[in-house]
Structure formats: C-alpha cells, structure tokens
Amino acid sequence: EASIRTVVIVATISHKKDMRLKARTLLDNIFEINLRCSASECAKRDYKGLYLSAKLEELDLFPGITEPYETSDFPDLTINTERTSISECANTLYREVSLFLGIGS
Secondary structure (H helix, E strand, C coil): CCCCCCCCCCCCCCCCHHHHHHHHHHCCCCCCEEEECCHHHHHHHCCCCHHHHHHCCCCCCCECCCECCCCCCCCCEEEECCCCCHHHHHHHHHHHHHHHHCCCC
C-alpha cells in the first residue's frame, strides 16, 4: 500500500530570526532554505521597482533596505542565487529537498 505525502512549500520573506524560530516550533518537518543574494543584486532583478521605492523612502519596513535582514544561524540549505545559475539552483533545491523527504538517493 502506497502512502500519500503532502508537501507544502511556503515562500516567505521572514527577515527576523524569531519569525523563523517560531515557524520551527509550530511546524513539523520544516526545511528552511536561505536564498542568499545581495540587496544590490536583488534591486537589479526588481521589475516592480520596489527597491527603488524603498530607497526613496516611499516604502516602510522593506527587508534589506529600510529594515535589516537577520540571517539564520543554521538554515537547512543555503543557495547563493547571485553566484549560481538558475538551473544549478533548481537542481540543488530538488536534490536536497528530495533527500530531506527521503525520496532521493
């Protein structure tokens, strides 16, 4: 009999350590992924212009610009999206999450 697993992926900007620690206490089997990228590179990729708006003080509480981003002490996986190709990031993500779920080799 095959067991059915439900995998939920939640993409958030949890810029405070305590937010991520709270998630770890509330959820079972959490796998925290830190996508590392400098604010200047994120601004280059920002097609909505939010980084510029934050720099012009039109937005409050913008992580990395008007609000500090507190890095995790022990994320389960860190992917440097600034130095790694999209394909390599995707392959790393798939491999590591598969191992975490017990379906990878």
